[in-house]
Amino acid sequence: MVWSRSRKAFTLVELLVVIAIIGVLVALLLPAVQAAREAARRAQCTNNLKQIGLALHNYHDTFRRFPYGYIETTELHRRTTWMQEIWPFIELGTLYDLYMQDTSLWIMDVNPEVRDAQPAAFQCPSDGFQPAFGGSGGRRSGADGFQGSYVVCTGKDIMYYGTRDLGGMFYRRSSVTFGDIIDGTSNTLMVSESIVRGSHNANSGWGGAGGYWGGAPHGGYGFTTLEPPNSPVPDRVYQCKSELFPRAPCISTLNTDDHRNFARSYHPGGVNAVLADGSVRFITDTIALPTYHALGTRSGMEVVGPF
Amino acid sequence: MINVRPLLVLLVATLLLVGCAPSGPPMYTVTGTVTFDGQPVAAGDILFRDATGQTRSYAGKIVNGEYSFESSPGSKIVEISAMRDVPGKVDTSNPGEEVPLREQYIPAVYNTETTLTADISADSRSADFSLTSD
Numbered sequence: 319m320v321w322s323r324s325r326k327a328f329t330l331v332e333l334l335v336v337i338a339i340i341g342v343l344v345a346l347l348l349p350a351v352q353a354a355r356e357a358a359r360r361a362q363c364t365n366n367l368k369q370i371g372l373a374l375h376n377y378h379d380t381f382r383r384f385p386y387g388y389i390e391t392t393e394l395h396r397r398t399t400w401m402q403e404i405w406p407f408i409e410l411g412t413l414y415d416l417y418m419q420d421t422s423l424w425i426m427d428v429n430p431e432v433r434d435a436q437p438a439a440f441q442c443p444s445d446g447f448q449p450a451f452g453g454s455g456g457r458r459s460g461a462d463g464f465q466g467s468y469v470v471c472t473g474k475d476i477m478y479y480g481t482r483d484l485g486g487m488f489y490r491r492s493s494v495t496f497g498d499i500i501d502g503t504s505n506t507l508m509v510s511e512s513i514v515r516g517s518h519n520a521n522s523g524w525g526g527a528g529g530y531w532g533g534a535p536h537g538g539y540g541f542t543t544l545e546p547p548n549s550p551v552p553d554r555v556y557q558c559k560s561e562l563f564p565r566a567p568c569i570s571t572l573n574t575d576d577h578r579n580f581a582r583s584y585h586p587g588g589v590n591a592v593l594a595d596g597s598v599r600f601i602t603d604t605i606a607l608p609t610y611h612a613l614g615t616r617s618g619m620e621v622v623g624p625f
Numbered sequence: 626m627i628n629v630r631p632l633l634v635l636l637v638a639t640l641l642l643v644g645c646a647p648s649g650p651p652m653y654t655v656t657g658t659v660t661f662d663g664q665p666v667a668a669g670d671i672l673f674r675d676a677t678g679q680t681r682s683y684a685g686k687i688v689n690g691e692y693s694f695e696s697s698p699g700s701k702i703v704e705i706s707a708m709r710d711v712p713g714k715v716d717t718s719n720p721g722e723e724v725p726l727r728e729q730y731i732p733a734v735y736n737t738e739t740t741l742t743a744d745i746s747a748d749s750r751s752a753d754f755s756l757t758s759d
Contacts, residue, residue, distance in 0.1 A: 424720055455719060524719060535718070550695070551672060551684040557724075567684070569670060571708070572727040574718045607679055 356444065360585050363442040363467075363511065364598045370439065370468055370509050371592035373407035374400075380407075383495045387470055387488035388534035397425045399539045400470055400488055401440065401530040408439055426454060426532035430461030433531050440466035440528075442511050444584040450514040452559050453529020453538045456522030463531030465514050465538075469579060471507040471591075472540040474614035477577045479535060485615045487594060488540055496594075500617035503595035507613045510541055510581040510591035510601070515563040525555030526568070527579040537577035543614030547581040547589040548603045554578050601625065655685075655745055656693045657752045659705060661731065665690020666756075669707030669731070673743065676700040696745055703741035705754060707731050731756060 328336075378384050385403035390396050395417075405414035413435055420429045436449040451462035473486030481490050487508050488494070499506050512527030523529070525536025533539075536556035545551045548565065555577050558568035566582050581601070583589040588602040594616070601610070605625050612620035655673070659666045669687040673696050685694025687707070706729055714726040734740055735756050743752040 426720075455722070458721075532719075546681045549681060549684075551682050552670065556718075567686075569708075570727075572716055572724055574716075603681075607675070607681060 356584075356586065359443040360590070363444055363583075363585070364590050366439050366442065367468065367509060367511070367590050367592040367598045368596070369408055370404070371596045371598065373404040374508060375596055376407040377404050378496065383493045384487060386492050387472060387490060388539045389491050390535055391491075394421060394423070395425050395428065396423060397532050397534045399530050399534045401466065401468075401539070405437075408437075410437055410439075413437070422459075424532070426463070427459040428531070430459065433461040433463045436464045437466075440464075440468055442467035442583065442590075445511075445513055446584070447514050447517045450517045450528075452514070452516070452519035453523055453526035454532035455524050457519060458532075461531075462519040463529070463533075465519075465526065466528040466530060467511045467514065468509050469512050469527045469541040469581070470509050470539060471614055472542050474543045474611040474618070476544065477537055477540060477542055477579070479575045479577070484542075485618065486540075486542075487616055490535070494616065498616060499594050501612070501615060501619065501622070504593055504597070505613060505622040506594040506616045507543065508592050508594045510547075510589050511583050512541060512579060513563070513566040513582045513584070515559040515566055515568070519559075521559055522557070523555070523559035524557040525577060525579075526559045527553070527582070535574065537579050541579045541581050543581075543610050544578055545580050546603055546605050546607060546610050547601055548583065549580045551580070553580060599625070650680075650697045651747075652695045652697060653745060653747070653750045654693060655683075655696045655743075655750050655752065656691070657754065658690050659687050659692060659754045659756065660690060661707070661756045662758050663755075666705075666707050666731075669705060672704040672706075673701040673745070674704065676702050676742070698745045698747065701743045701745055702739060703743050703752070703754070704736045704739045705731055705741065705756065706736045732758060 374384060385400040388397055388399040417432045422428045441448040445467055450465040453465040454463040470488035471486045472489050473484035514528055515526055525533045525538045529538030552567035552569045554569045554571055558570045561568050581589045588600050590598055591601050592598045606623060609623045609625050612618060612622045666687050671687055671692050672682055672684040674682045683696040685692045708727045709730050711726040711728050715723040716726045717723055
């Protein structure tokens with residue numbers, strides 16, 4: 319009888335079966351491992367947004383208001399944005415001191431050492447083109463200007479150039495306080511992310527999302543909730559870095575009004591965003607449009623559905 | 626005696642196809658032509674906005690009077706825009722830079738105050754637009 323004797327080796331069939339089973343398991347596991355890498359990058363991106371949210375809250379605690387989206391009529395650093403304003407609250411105080419020592423009229427001419435600094439807190443690791451330069455005109459005064467991943471919410475409409483209230487938390491010369499957020503801090507978007515369209519400042523674009531060093535009036539400081547995240551509808555800015563970038567189409571207007579940047583990311587299925595209460599949420603591409611519009615405004619009096 | 630082989634084939638096929646169901650609403654490739662005063666629009670943009678305002682918009686580029694892009698089905702509000710240079714004028718909004726000024730030349734009734742519509746369904750995946758300047 320075969321089974322009664324003590325066996326010294328595996329049969330060929332047993333060995334093949336074991337190899338086949340291991341093969342199937344590995345085939346199942348490998349794609350999952352690659353997905354885990356993106357999950358880790360997304361977690362890092364979430365953390366960056368959390369820090370930016372906390373920095374904005376600390377800014378509010380100090381100055382009793384949120385920073386402006388951008389400002390263009392000052393005697394110093396024209397077109398400066400919220401990004402530079404929260405530096406002291408996100409452990410970039412030394413860089414901020416260097417920035418404030420500079421007396422350039424336009425932000426595009428500030429000390430190159432400051433403009434080309436690429437703070438990791440403003441880069442989403444899922445965007446393989448970070449760290450990036452651009453969105454703020456061509457090379458000027460010895461620097462290209464850092465382009466970041468994070469943009470503030472201007473409202474649910476076109477990002478008009480004038481000084482009108484765009485309905486969101488940040489716009490030109492905005493000065494929003496917690497008291498102004500009538501919709502509730504848990505129902506109002508503060509900061510989300512976008513795509514930089516390449517690392518290099520090749521085409522001297524103006525206004526691509528994340529262009530903090532001069533591109534702000536052309537759309538670079540913020541985004542609108544007019545269309546849901548990762549929209550196939552093109553962004554419209556003064557001058558696109560690239561008009562046909564994958565996942566981020568764009569139209570160059572070459573005039574100062576009628577700009578729109580939408581929230582975009584390389585995360586599967588949506589974008590990260592921090593709400594005014596400081597919580598970071600994942601907003602899916604398939605969010606109901608009325609809900610997303612409601613999230614974009616701070617006092618629109620809408621009933622916000624689940625998201 | 627039941628023949629088990631067809632059942633086995635069915636089982637294997639079912640297992641292979643698990644997870645292959647399409648997700649979300651069906652998407653159709655919409656195509657068509659756009660003319661302005663009888664001439665094909667050389668370069669422009671076309672956008673399909675959901676008439677009910679509940680779901681996202683879809684958009685594509687117009688190249689040599691033709692467009693083709695993915696859209697969900699349904700009743701759509703259509704916006705068409707195209708830009709051209711304004712001869713002899715420059716934009717100086719950025720200090721130290723002069724670029725040729727551009728303007729939208731498609732009338733507002735076709736974009737910001739549009740009256741164009743299209744119905745997209747499995748049987749209707751094409752829409753042609755003849756625009757006029759007056």
